Amino acid sequence: GNSVTQMEGPVTLSEEAFLTINCTYTATGYPSLFWYVQYPGEGLQLLLKATKADDKGSNKGFEATYRKETTSFHLEKGSVQVSDSAVYFCALSDQGYDYKLSFGAGTTVTVRA
Amino acid sequence: DGGITQSPKYLFRKEGQNVTLSCEQNLNHDAMYWYRQDPGQGLRLIYYSQIVNDFQKGDIAEGYSVSREKKESFPLTVTSAQKNPTAFYLCASSYRDGYTFGSGTRLTVV
Numbered sequence: 001g002n003s004v005t006q007m008e009g010p011v012t013l014s015e016e017a018f019l020t021i022n023c024t025y026t027a028t029g030y031p032s033l034f035w036y037v038q039y040p041g042e043g044l045q046l047l048l049k050a051t052k053a054d055d056k057g058s059n060k061g062f063e064a065t066y067r068k069e070t071t072s073f074h075l076e077k078g079s080v081q082v083s084d085s086a087v088y089f090c091a092l093s094d095q096g097y098d099y100k101l102s103f104g105a106g107t108t109v110t111v112r113a
Numbered sequence: 114d115g116g117i118t119q120s121p122k123y124l125f126r127k128e129g130q131n132v133t134l135s136c137e138q139n140l141n142h143d144a145m146y147w148y149r150q151d152p153g154q155g156l157r158l159i160y161y162s163q164i165v166n167d168f169q170k171g172d173i174a175e176g177y178s179v180s181r182e183k184k185e186s187f188p189l190t191v192t193s194a195q196k197n198p199t200a201f202y203l204c205a206s207s208y209r210d211g212y213t214f215g216s217g218t219r220l221t222v223v
Contacts, residue, residue, distance in 0.1 A: 041216075042216055043117075043119075044156075044205075051210075099207060099209055100161065100171075101146075101158075103156040105153060
């Protein structure tokens with residue numbers, strides 16, 4: 001079956017530091033890969049996605065590249081801000097099957113001023 | 114604006130009671146989902162429905178029930194058989210792999 005393994009947190013950074021959150025996956029077929037962000041007390045918002053190998057998703061300074069050879073989709077941001085403090089989830093869905101999302105455990109990121 | 118509305122935002126349940134969480138969407142999405150979120154465990158799928166009058170169990174369906182009588186609505190009932198219902202519940206809808214999430218309901222057993 002499908003599964004997502006995500007770097008454990010929590011992660012605490014200073015403002016303007018470099019952020020990376022590792023994500024690897026196991027899937028049958030050719031999944032789409034996602035990063036979602038959750039702010040306190042809220043639902044999930046799509047941060048970025050990639051639908052095929054070597055695609056790079058990007059949004060709000062965050063980037064992740066779909067690496068089929070290493071089954072990875074690591075999230076990076078070059079200079080974080082206090083407003084980036086949130087929980088980040090890596091997820092995948094099977095294209096062409098039923099599109100159910102499988103989530104990683106989530107990584108809590110706190111950015112200090 | 115199109116979106117998903119979950120209500121209530123906070124819900125308190127006494128031991129032995131059934132409670133129903135509401136989820137309504139106006140996105141015209143066929144598929145709808147219920148997830149449970151516990152600290153450090155990510156999101157786990159409870160039930161999902163890909164079409165009206167049809168739904169399937171997810172990974173942790175025991176102690177929960179759903180209905181899908183209308184395309185727009187997918188209510189979740191947490192029954193007294195659910196031994197540890199305190200959690201954050203998220204509803205979502207999708208067209209293919211484009212998901213929209215509600216803002217969640219926090220359920221607490223008192």
